[in-house]
Each structure stands twice: as C-alpha cells, then as structure tokens.
Amino acid sequence: MATRGEVRLQPSYFTSSLYVNVLREDITNLILTFHDSYKADTTRPFTTFKEIWVAQGWKWLHFRVFDLRARDTLLTTTARLFLERIVKSQAPFFRVAALFGLYTFFNTQPSGSSPALHSLSHIPIPFDQYELLLQLPFALASTVAPTPSNPSLAPLQPFVTYCLSNLLQNNAFHIVPASNLAAQNPRELPREMFVEGGLIDGNQPQRKGQYSKRDKVVKARFAVEGLSRLLQKQAPGLGMTATQYDRQKRALLDQIGTDDPILQEASESVAATLRKAHEQESDVEVWTGMDRVEAASKLPGGLLHDLPFPPSSMSGSVYPFTPSSQPSYTQAVGPNAQRRYYQPPAAPAQSNRLSAASFQSSSTQSSRSDYGDFSRGPPSVRSNSSGGSSTRTATAYRPMTPALGDKFSFSADPAAWGADLSRDEPDDVLHNPDSRRNGKDTDHNVFTFRGISNLGCLFILGVGLVTLFAGYPLVSHFQSHSLSFFGAFGVGGTNATGQVPAIPGNFGLIDVATPKEAYTMSSYYSPGSELQLVFSDEFEVDGRSFYPGDDPYWEAVDLNYWQTENLNWYDPAAITTSNGSLQITLSQKETHNLNYQSGMLSTWNKFCFTGGILVAAVNLPGITNVAGLWPAVFKVHGKLRASRLRRQSRWDPYTYDACDVGTAPNQTLNGLPLSSTINGDPSADGALSYLPGQRLSRCTCKGESHPGPVHEDGTFVGRSAPEIDVLEAQITNKVGQVSQSGQWAPFNNEYRWFNTTDNLIIPDPEISALNSYLGGAFQQATSVVTNTNQKCYQLIDSTCFEVFGFEYQPGFDGAYISWISNNQLAWTLNEGGMAADPVAQISERPVPQEPMYIIANLAISENFGTIDFEHLTFPAVMKIDYVRVYQPKDAINIGCDPTDFPTQAYINTYIEAYTNPNFTTWTGDLDEGGFDQPNPKSSFLGQC
Numbered sequence: 037m038a039t040r041g042e043v044r045l046q047p048s049y050f051t052s053s054l055y056v057n058v059l060r061e062d063i064t065n066l067i068l069t070f071h072d073s074y075k076a077d078t079t080r081p082f083t084t085f086k087e088i089w090v091a092q093g094w095k096w097l098h099f100r101v102f103d104l105r106a107r108d109t110l111l112t113t114t115a116r117l118f119l120e121r122i123v124k125s126q127a128p129f130f131r132v133a134a135l136f137g138l139y140t141f142f143n144t145q146p147s148g149s150s151p152a153l154h155s156l157s158h159i160p161i162p163f164d165q166y167e168l169l170l171q172l173p174f175a176l177a178s179t180v181a182p183t184p185s186n187p188s189l190a191p192l193q194p195f196v197t198y199c200l201s202n203l204l205q206n207n208a209f210h211i212v213p214a215s216n217l218a219a220q221n222p223r224e225l226p227r228e229m230f231v232e233g234g235l236i237d238g239n240q241p242q243r244k245g246q247y248s249k250r251d252k253v254v255k256a257r258f259a260v261e262g263l264s265r266l267l268q269k270q271a272p273g274l275g276m277t278a279t280q281y282d283r284q285k286r287a288l289l290d291q292i293g294t295d296d297p298i299l300q301e302a303s304e305s306v307a308a309t310l311r312k313a314h315e316q317e318s319d320v321e322v323w324t325g326m327d328r329v330e331a332a333s334k335l336p337g338g339l340l341h342d343l344p345f346p347p348s349s350m351s352g353s354v355y356p357f358t359p360s361s362q363p364s365y366t367q368a369v370g371p372n373a374q375r376r377y378y379q380p381p382a383a384p385a386q387s388n389r390l391s392a393a394s395f396q397s398s399s400t401q402s403s404r405s406d407y408g409d410f411s412r413g414p415p416s417v418r419s420n421s422s423g424g425s426s427t428r429t430a431t432a433y434r435p436m437t438p439a440l441g442d443k444f445s446f447s448a449d450p451a452a453w454g455a456d457l458s459r460d461e462p463d464d465v466l467h468n469p470d471s472r473r474n475g476k477d478t479d480h481n482v483f484t485f486r487g488i489s490n491l492g493c494l495f496i497l498g499v500g501l502v503t504l505f506a507g508y509p510l511v512s513h514f515q516s517h518s519l520s521f522f523g524a525f526g527v528g529g530t531n532a533t534g535q536v537p538a539i540p541g542n543f544g545l546i547d548v549a550t551p552k553e554a555y556t557m558s559s560y561y562s563p564g565s566e567l568q569l570v571f572s573d574e575f576e577v578d579g580r581s582f583y584p585g586d587d588p589y590w591e592a593v594d595l596n597y598w599q600t601e602n603l604n605w606y607d608p609a610a611i612t613t614s615n616g617s618l619q620i621t622l623s624q625k626e627t628h629n630l631n632y633q634s635g636m637l638s639t640w641n642k643f644c645f646t647g648g649i650l651v652a653a654v655n656l657p658g659i660t661n662v663a664g665l666w667p668a669v670f671k672v673h674g675k676l677r678a679s680r681l682r683r684q685s686r687w688d689p690y691t692y693d694a695c696d697v698g699t700a701p702n703q704t705l706n707g708l709p710l711s712s713t714i715n716g717d718p719s720a721d722g723a724l725s726y727l728p729g730q731r732l733s734r735c736t737c738k739g740e741s742h743p744g745p746v747h748e749d750g751t752f753v754g755r756s757a758p759e760i761d762v763l764e765a766q767i768t769n770k771v772g773q774v775s776q777s778g779q780w781a782p783f784n785n786e787y788r789w790f791n792t793t794d795n796l797i798i799p800d801p802e803i804s805a806l807n808s809y810l811g812g813a814f815q816q817a818t819s820v821v822t823n824t825n826q827k828c829y830q831l832i833d834s835t836c837f838e839v840f841g842f843e844y845q846p847g848f849d850g851a852y853i854s855w856i857s858n859n860q861l862a863w864t865l866n867e868g869g870m871a872a873d874p875v876a877q878i879s880e881r882p883v884p885q886e887p888m889y890i891i892a893n894l895a896i897s898e899n900f901g902t903i904d905f906e907h908l909t910f911p912a913v914m915k916i917d918y919v920r921v922y923q924p925k926d927a928i929n930i931g932c933d934p935t936d937f938p939t940q941a942y943i944n945t946y947i948e949a950y951t952n953p954n955f956t957t958w959t960g961d962l963d964e965g966g967f968d969q970p971n972p973k974s975s976f977l978g979q980c
Contacts, residue, residue, distance in 0.1 A: 047106040050113045059117055066092060067121065067133040074129075078187050082195045085136045094140075104154045111156035114141060119161060124168045128175055132192050135172065139199040142208055158210035159203075166211055173197045194581050201585065543588050545643070545930070549574040550920070557649060557922045560843050560861045561854045567649055567922035570930055573618075574918045580613040582637055589643045593636045595953040596628065601899040603632050610635035616917070617837075620894045622657065622665065623911040636893035641943065641950075644887040644932035648923035651841030651856065656765050656772065656824065657894060657912035659831040663767035664903035666895040667914045669840065670764075673757040673886040689779035689815050690730045690756035691886075694879035695976050698782035699733035699754075702726065705977070709877045715786045717813040724783055724876070726813035730756060731958075731971060737980035740972035743942035745935075755937070756781075758884035760853060763840045765824070766901060772826055774840065775807055776855035776862060777819030778884075785875040787811035789818055795869035804862050818870075820855065820863040830913050837917040844883055851883035887932050887939065892916060 049055055066088065073084045118141065121134035138159070145155045161169070173196045176189040203209065481487075546555075550572040559565040573589065582592040592608035605627040611620050622634040650671060658665045672688075692698055697705050697712075703725040704712050716724030732755040736742045742752045763774040780789075787810035789795075798804050798820065807819035828836035839859035845851050851867035870881040894914045896903065923929065933940035949955055949967050960966020973979035 047109045050109040067130050070133045078191045081192055089140055107154045115159045123165055128189055132196055135199055159208050160210045160212045163211045198585055545571045547572045547574045549576040560856055568925050570923050571921040575613045575618045576616050578614050582611050583608045589639050590637050600897050602895050602897045604634040604896050605630045606636040607633050611637050618916040620914045621911045622894045632896055634894045638891040639889045641932055644889045645921055646887045646929040647846050649843040650921050651839055652919045653837035653839050653917035655828055655837050655915040657830045657914045659829055660772040660826050661770040662904050662907045664908050665912055666897055666900045667765045669762040669892045671888045671890055672759045673888050688757045689759050690781045691758040691881050691884050692730055693734055693754035695735040698878035699730040699735050701729040703782050711785050711875050720813040735974040735976040737973040737975055743938055772824040773821050774824055775819050775821050777817045780816045780881055782878045783816040784873045787816045790869050790871055795866045797864040799861050818865050822857045822862045825858050846883050846885040848882050886937055887934055
C-alpha cells in the first residue's frame with residue numbers, strides 16, 4: 037500500500053477506473069491541445085509540446101509513491117495508456133503526440149535516495165507494435181498538399197527519429213508477444229482510495245478498499261455475471277442509490293424466477309452489501325477525476341507538489357471559463373485540465389444501456405471538423421458507440437458522475453455472497469478415491485503388443501524431439517560456415533562486438549541502397565584478393581540532418597577550425613542530402629563574426645575501422661581555373677576529435693611505439709641530436725620540430741593516465757592520433773589536382789623519408805608526381821600530387837563523380853598505404869619508407885594501427901594557398917555520391933574501441949575535452965581556455 041500523508045492507495049488503484057479513465061481522457065486532451073498549437077506554428081513542435089506538458093501540470097505523474105508495487109503499477113499503467121495512442125490504428129499525428137508524451141514521461145522520472153524511488157526501466161510493447169513504431173518516422177511524409185488547417189507532418193520527422201533513437205539507446209522497450217494494444221477497460225475496483233468526511237480537519241481512522249477473492253465455482257459465477265449484465269441493460273441511470281439498485285434487482289429476480297437456489301443466495305448477499313454501502317454513503321466520499329487531485333492537494337504532505345494555483349475548496353469548485361472565453365492550455369492547472377472546459381457529449385437518447393466503453397467514448401473520441409483529415413484515424417468501437425454533439429463547448433466545471441461500476445463494487449466470488457459451494461452432485465461418486473477398491477485392480481501386464489506399441493511410439497517421438505532441438509543445432513554449428521560479422525558502432529553504440537543492427541529502416545552499417553554488385557571489391561594493391569563491404573552510405577534519402585543526435589553514424593560540428601586559420605565557420609546547417617548525394621556548401625554568409633559559412637562532417641565515436649579500403653565518389657567544388665577552395669576527405673584516430681585540442685594535446689600526428697628521443701618535446705633532449713636543431717624548418721630557425729612531444733608514449737610511467745594496452749615487458753603501447761588524407765584538392769596552373777598524403781611524427785632528418793623505388797611506387801608518372809612539400813615544424817608529410825578528372829567539378833559537370841580513396845595494411849612488416857584517384861591506383865607507400873633514421877636518432881614508425889574515423893569538409897583558408905577572391909563563385913558545393921569501406925574477409929576490424937587499442941574508457945574520462953570547443957590547450961589554466969590537465973610523466977625524461 038502506498039501512503040502519503042493521510043491518503044492511502046492500494047497498488048490496484050492505478051489499474052482502476054478512477055485512475056485509468058481519467059488519465060486516458062487527459063492524454064486525449066494533451067494531444068488535442070498540442071494539435072491546435074501545431075497548426076499555428078509547425079517550426080518548433082517538440083518545444084511546443086514540452087510547454088504544454090509543463091503548463092498542464094503533467095509532472096503530477098511523478099508524485100512520490102514510495103511503495104514499490106504501487107509505484108510500479110503507476111508507471112506501467114501510465115506507459116500502457118500512452119502506447120494505446122501510438123498503435124497504427126490511430127491517426128499519424130496522434131501517434132506522434134503520444135510518442136512525445138511517452139518519451140517525456142520515461143525521461144523525466146524522478147530519482148531519490150531518501151527513500152529510493154522505483155523507476156520504470158523497460159516499457160513492455162508487443163513486437164508487432166514495436167516494428168510499426170520504428171516505421172513511424174517513414175510514415176510522416178505528407179501525401180497531400182498542406183493547408184493552414186491541415187499542415188504537413190514532415191517537420192515532425194526528425195523529432196520522432198530523435199525520440200526513438202534516445203529510447204532505443206536507453207533500452208527502453210521490452211518486447212512481448214503480439215497484441216493490438218486496443219484500449220482496455222480498467223478493473224472495477226472503485227474503492228481503493230477513500231477520503232473520509234472531515235478527515236482534512238480531523239483524525240478519523242482511514243478505511244481500506246477490499247480485494248476481490250478468486251473465483252471458485254464456475255456455475256455460481258456465471259449466475260452472478262448474468263444478473264450483473266441484466267442490471268446493466270436495464271439500469272435507470274447513473275445516480276441510482278443502493279435502495280433503487282436493490283429494488284431494480286429484485287424486480288429482475290421476479291422475472292427470472294426463484295428456482296435457482298444459488299441465484300437466490302447471491303441475491304440476499306447483494307442486498308446486504310447494498311445496505312452496508314448505503315450506510316457508508318453518509319460519511320464516505322469516493323473522489324474521482326479532478327476531485328481526487330484537488331482533495332489530495334489539500335491533505336498535509338499530499339500527493340502533489342507545486343500546483344500553480346490550487347482550487348479554493350474541496351468540492352463544487354467553479355472555474356471562470358465561459359463559452360465566450362475558452363481558456364488556452366496555459367490557463368489549465370494539473371493534468372486533468374480537459375474536464376474544466378470541455379462538456380462531454382450527451383449519450384444517444386435511444387440507448388438505455390450503460391457501459392464503460394460508451395461512457396469513455398463520449399469524452400475522448402468526439403471528432404472536431406476543424407482538425408483536418410490528417411488528424412483523423414480509423415473508426416473505433418469507442419467512437420461508434422458514442423453519439424450526441426461532436427463539438428466541445430466551454431463551460432464551468434461540473435464534477436463527473438461515476439458510472440454504476442464505480443459506485444458499487446461487488447465481489448465476483450459467490451462465496452462472499454453466502455452461496456453454498458460444496459453441495460453434493462450426482463457425479464461425485466465417480467471422483468471419490470477408495471484405496472480398498474482400487475487395491476483389487478492389480479492384475480495388469482504392460483508388456484503387451486498395445487503397451488509396447490505405446491511405449492515405442494513415445495520413445496520415437498522423444499528421440500525425434502531431442503534430435504530436432506538438440507542434435508540438429510549441434511550438427512549445424514559444426515558443419516556450417518558462419519558469415520562474417522559486419523561489426524559495430526563506436527563507443528556510443530555496439531563496440532566491436534560483431535553485432536549488426538536488425539531494426540526496420542536504413543540504420544544498418546550497410547546502406548540498403550548500396551547495389552549488390554558493390555558488396556565486394558578487388559584489392560588495388562593485390563588485385564587477386566577480394567574484400568567485402570562492411571560500411572556504406574549512399575545518401576539517397578533527401579533532406580537528412582546532421583545536427584548532433586540526428587544521424588546514427590554522421591555528425592556535423594559547430595565551430596571555427598582556428599588551428600589552420602580558416603576564414604569560415606563550420607555550421608551543421610551547411611550540410612544536407614539532395615538528389616542522391618551529400619552536399620557541403622561554402623557560402624559567403626556572415627556567421628559568428630566570420631564572413632563565410634561551411635560544413636565539416638565526421639563519424640567520430642560512431643563508426644571507426646582499422647585496415648582495408650575507404651572510397652568516396654566526389655564532385656569537387658568550383659572550377660579548375662580559380663584557386664582558393666580547400667575541400668578535403670581524410671581519416672584520423674578517435675582520440676583526436678577534429679578541431680579540439682589538436683596539436684596542443686600532443687597526439688597529432690604521431691604514430692610511434694618506441695621510447696627514445698622521438699617522444700621528447702622538440703624531438704631533442706639537452707640539445708641533442710644536433711641535426712634536429714639545424715636541419716629543420718627554415719621558418720622556425722632550423723628547428724626540426726615544434727611538437728610538445730608524444731603524450732601517450734611507450735615511455736609513460738606506470739600509474740599515469742594511459743588508455744593501454746601494455747607490452748609483454750610491462751611498458752605501455754605508444755598511442756597517438758595519426759592522419760591519412762584521401763584527398764586535399766588544389767588548383768595549380770589552372771589544372772585541378774589532389775594531394776594524397778600521410779602525416780607522420782616524429783620526423784626524419786630534413787623531413788626526407790626513404791623514398792626509394794621499393795618504398796615509393798607511382799604507376800603513372802604522367803599524371804602523378806612527388807609533392808615538393810615534405811613537412812614543417814608541426815608535421816612531416818609523405819605526399820603525391822595527382823591530376824584529377826577535369827570534368828568532375830561543380831561549375832563544369834555537377835553530375836560527374838570521381839572515385840578517391842586509399843587502401844592500407846596497418847603495422848610494421850608488410851604494411852603499406854595505397855592511394856586511389858579516378859578509381860585507379862595513384863601511388864603506394866611501403867612501410868620501409870618510414871624506417872628508423874639514425875641521424876635523427878628515431879625508430880621505425882608503423883603504418884597507423886589505431887582505429888580511425890572519417891571526416892569530410894569544405895574550407896577556405898590562406899594557410900592552404902592563395903585565394904582568388906575576385907573570381908571565386910559562391911555558393912561553392914562539394915558533393916559526395918557515396919562513402920564505402922571494405923575489409924578482407926579474414927580481417928574484419930570495425931569499432932572505435934577494439935581490445936588491442938582500447939579507447940572508450942579514456943575518452944569518457946576526459947569527455948569534456950572532446951565536447952567543449954572552448955578548450956584550446958591540454959595543460960593551460962581554465963580561465964585561459966586550457967583543460968588544466970597534467971602531462972603524463974616520461975621514463976625517458978627521468979620523471980618516474
């Protein structure tokens with residue numbers, strides 16, 4: 037029993053008509069109010085819904101019921117009532133509004149420890165309704181032209197998608213067997229909550245509701261139920277007293293006859309119950325609907341908190357709502373606001389039958405002509421069973437008259453009515469055990485033909501069942517060849533577990549629009565090897581949004597990339613999908629005090645992979661004879677989120693697993709080696725490196741913050757954030773080109789890597805050449821410049837897409853990176869090109885082994901090259917037709933948190949550094965934009 041102040045609730049109160057009928061009407065009023073507001077403004081639907089939720093006092097649903105059973109019943113019943121309005125038989129708008137209500141209810145449950153409050157962790161939902169619910173976003177595309185009274189439902193789609201994604205990520209749904217989720221009548225237990233007369237000002241003892249006992253005798257139960265049905269059919273009205281009810285019952289008994297002794301005994305028991313109920317009516321009031329809420333709010337320490345303006349009296353309150361001034365939803369108080377200004381339609385004159393369905397339908401299913409066709413769902417039993425006027429009119433509040441079942445509660449157990457349940461029946465002797473008689477029947481033999489046949493049949497059936505359910509699965513397990521897993525999400529989802537999403541819609545790792553012939557690909561490096569598709573996005577759905585939380589794999593940033601002195605602000609509004617391609621638009625538009633707006637999109641913390649092929653079909657922005665744009669597609673590790681603490685974090689662009697001077701600041705220790713101080717960047721006075729050192733190196737002291745793992749010798753694995761560029765487009769002498777490169781640290785002496793014929797392979801020197809840029813004080817580059825397809829530019833042929841990408845094998849022995857341009861092998865870097873350099877005193881640098889994510893962006897910066905402001909055409913648009921990732925069938929490695937390079941725990945530890953763009957340094961003071969974190973100590977520097 038739940039106790040709050042002087043009010044006591046049985047758990048079954050929350051399944052009774054006192055709670056269910058009232059809340060069901062409140063949900064309908066919430067939906068209709070939201071409908072009216074949405075017609076007026078379709079630009080902010082979820083914000084409007086939350087304002088209505090708060091204004092109507094729906095936080096009442098979270099009053100503190102401490103008892104676990106009572107609170108669980110409250111939460112489960114409330115969720116069930118919202119689910120009733122989400123089923124497919126409801127109008128699409130009603131389903132969306134009910135989903136908003138369920139989402140808000142589930143995510144605003146209070147928590148407390150004094151005492152601890154039970155919370156609803158899983159919402160039971162039939163699996164067929166679950167599938168239909170997941171298809172709701174796709175059902176919102178309007179098929180009719182929108183009008184002021186019938187607006188489009190399309191603006192609701194991203195909000196529905198977000199709500200569903202949030203509920204799915206929180207594992208909110210518990211799948212149960214199929215059900216149509218039709219509206220159910222509540223259990224008729226109307227006396228679970230009692231408020232005695234004078235209790236508020238006195239100390240009279242509380243009364244408890246009586247539980248119904250279980251049925252015991254079928255025949256007596258049927259007789260009682262038949263009597264109840266007759267009374268319901270011929271009931272004179274809702275306001276009958278116990279005396280009137282008894283008189284009506286006796287008249288019916290006279291018509292039926294008095295031959296049935298069970299019915300007579302039940303009749304006498306009913307009369308006694310009615311007399312007792314009549315006696316209690318003088319000092320017991322059963323509060324329903326808003327009366328219940330108002331009464332509870334007056335009790336000391338009552339159920340509700342923070343009512344905006346509670347009623348001035350316990351009963352008979354009249355609210356100043358007149359037909360000429362119907363209140364808006366902001367005037368309503370508490371969740372039952374509907375009853376204050378909606379007059380339920382009258383029942384049809386030709387019907388005398390009273391039922392819970394007809395009574396409920398009169399106040400919840402009345403149609404309104406001004407809602408438009410889009411708000412109407414299919415007809416229901418409740419809507420067909422109600423009649424009268426279809427227009428709601430404003431009126432003063434009148435307390436609701438309870439139904440007959442709400443006023444009188446009679447046990448369905450005939451034993452409680454005084455019926456004789458143990459009388460003799462003619463066939464009793466057949467079921468009376470007699471051990472003396474049964475003991476004589478011992479002459480039997482099971483080893484007969486019939487007995488052996490029966491046992492043999494049972495044996496064969498048993499063996500067959502064991503073979504089917506145990507043998508067959510075992511045989512299949514050892515003989516079948518399981519398919520390769522398609523991997524995992526990033527740390528925000530399934531992390532390298534090999535699980536593939538299996539929910540309706542296009543949420544899987546492989547886009548359903550990807551052609552079947554693209555599910556495999558031959559290796560560019562070893563043409564005889566075949567790789568399989570593990571991720572793809574074809575961007576076929578127009579109008580996609582990439583704001584945080586809108587897409588399962590991609591997310592746009594909202595910041596300025598100040599490290600490369602960009603002249604533009606990256607805004608999610610600059611990225612969308614149209615005509616089957618992703619579009620990133622650079623426009624001459626002032627944003628955050630910058631003159632240009634563009635977009636950067638990435639799969640950070642959502643999709644990562646290690647090894648394989650990444651390809652993208654790209655239409656480059658602008659034209660081939662005007663320079664100044666900086667389009668790029670590249671891949672970096674998750675510990676380095678683009679534009680956050682980039683080089684200051686001491687991660688970029690290291691790829692190193694040794695403990696020597698290569699991990700030290702400026703790549704020197706006590707001024708040595710000398711070559712690193714004189715053979716470097718001329719703009720840095722000859723210094724080879726201005727990097728602050730590898731932050732998570734193999735030299736990290738034990739006990740320092742490090743994501744791991746650990747080598748066999750006890751040292752940490754060197755961790756970093758390497759970068760591989762698919763393309764950085766440039767214009768040289770009015771020829772379109774792409775620079776395809778890898779970024780490395782620590783650096784070779786004079787930035788000269790070992791580009792011998794074994795390590796540098798260029799199949800077509802006519803269109804590809806080694807980049808003259810080798811590096812600088814912040815990075816070393818291995819880069820080749822290749823001429824592009826001169827047609828595939830925005831202002832030449834916006835439908836032409838050129839395939840760029842790279843294929844790589846991470847690690848040391850046999851590792852390589854091969855870049856792809858125009859769907860052909862452009863050049864290859866073998867791992868020997870980054871071998872140890874004795875002059876710089878550094879060790880071998882591996883081809884990046886970290887799990888890495890994908891980035892695509894379009895920028896404008898004088899740091900990348902000269903900008904021809906006079907001839908640039910705006911808006912400039914980079915289009916991407918598709919992005920696909922392939923990996924060898926025996927080396928699938930997807931996920932942002934693999935076991936050999938764990939990352940999730942480290943990111944979670946410093947999550948603010950990855951989500952707050954205002955942090956610019958790792959060790960600086962907070963008031964100066966720093967993250968105020970110490971650098972891990974290094975054994976090479978003698979700090980352990």
